[in-house]
Amino acid sequence: MKKYKAEIKITLRENILDVQGKTIEHALFQLDYDMMGNVRIGKYITLDIEAQNDGQAEELVKDACQKLLSNTVIEDFSFTLE
Amino acid sequence: MSYGVIVFPGSNCDHDAYNTAGKLSSADVRYIWHKESSIPSDVKCIIIPGGFSYGDYLRCGAVARFSSVMNEVINFAKKGGLLIGICNGFQILTECGLLPGALLRNKSLNFLCRDTYLKVNNSSVFTSQYGEGDVIRIPIAHGEGNYYADDNTLKSLQDNNLIAFTYVTENGEESSGSNPNGSALSIAGITNKQGNVLGMMPHPERYSEELLGCSDGLGVFESINLAIS
Numbered sequence: 001m002k003k004y005k006a007e008i009k010i011t012l013r014e015n016i017l018d019v020q021g022k023t024i025e026h027a028l029f030q031l032d033y034d035m036m037g038n039v040r041i042g043k044y045i046t047l048d049i050e051a052q053n054d055g056q057a058e059e060l061v062k063d064a065c066q067k068l069l070s071n072t073v074i075e076d077f078s079f080t081l082e
Numbered sequence: 083m084s085y086g087v088i089v090f091p092g093s094n095c096d097h098d099a100y101n102t103a104g105k106l107s108s109a110d111v112r113y114i115w116h117k118e119s120s121i122p123s124d125v126k127c128i129i130i131p132g133g134f135s136y137g138d139y140l141r142c143g144a145v146a147r148f149s150s151v152m153n154e155v156i157n158f159a160k161k162g163g164l165l166i167g168i169c170n171g172f173q174i175l176t177e178c179g180l181l182p183g184a185l186l187r188n189k190s191l192n193f194l195c196r197d198t199y200l201k202v203n204n205s206s207v208f209t210s211q212y213g214e215g216d217v218i219r220i221p222i223a224h225g226e227g228n229y230y231a232d233d234n235t236l237k238s239l240q241d242n243n244l245i246a247f248t249y250v251t252e253n254g255e256e257s258s259g260s261n262p263n264g265s266a267l268s269i270a271g272i273t274n275k276q277g278n279v280l281g282m283m284p285h286p287e288r289y290s291e292e293l294l295g296c297s298d299g300l301g302v303f304e305s306i307n308l309a310i311s
Contacts (some may be wrong), residue, residue: 012186016186016230017189019186019187019188019189019190019191019264020187020191023191043140068140068144068145068148069140071141071144071177071184073176073182073183073184073230073231073232074184074186074230
């Protein structure tokens with residue numbers, strides 16, 4: 001078995017208004033960061049995983065993201081493994 | 083026959099639901115702890131109460147959805163048993179897929195704890211004791227009650243007449259000011275297609291007797307009683 005570390009990012013889907021992101025965007029504008037925009041707030045999860053190979057590790061993380069870590073009705077997820 | 087009130091760590095409206103269900107009829111009411119792996123056979127209606135199950139960690143209802151009792155609750159509903167999720171209960175029902183859509187952060191980002199006015203669609207078994215189009219006063223208390231579903235799902239809810247409650251003004255009109263949290267179509271509560279599962283963000287159990295200031299929520303429990311008696 002090999003040991004991996006997964007880094008998972010979860011964000012609201014692009015077509016869903018991110019009210020937290022909008023609020024932070026306004027705060028940035030007030031600090032004169034008017035060159036910034038489209039702020040999106042998300043979640044960052046790390047976890048350790050043991051698997052036989054890269055493919056199995058990827059499948060397991062994807063499965064966990066779809067079942068529990070994200071709600072695919074409203075969220076997108078992406079992850080890296082190392 | 084009896085009611086079952088599911089109790090998760092962090093449930094905080096379980097006693098209100100228990101009290102309201104119990105005072106209306108001779109039905110027994112029992113708490114069902116989340117670690118249980120079966121539903122007593124005489125239970126005819128399950129209530130998933132409000133609160134902050136598992137501290138709302140990750141997402142509201144995301145962890146509760148995988149409690150051992152929830153498999154049994156899902157089976158109960160699939161066999162046609164009556165199931166009502168209030169507030170956090172509604173969030174749990176969307177997380178486990180018994181109801182479509184999801185509950186997002188309130189548009190204002192504020193936790194909202196106040197009265198709202200709801201227009202009733204009395205075609206469901208959960209609302210049959212109201213008049214069609216009745217406007218009732220029911221309190222909300224949530225940070226994530228902003229109902230979201232994609233356009234096809236919203237159309238399906240409308241086409242199948244599954245929107246049980248919508249936020250309106252005191253006069254029964256929909257306006258930008260009457261929608262407290264940004265919910266799509268001003269949705270406050272929906273039923274599933276089979277009609278045996280209701281999810282709603284407002285708390286009917288909190289306005290179930292005049293001593294509490296209002297009894298407009300009693301109709302939900304009277305309707306359930308009629309259905310299971």
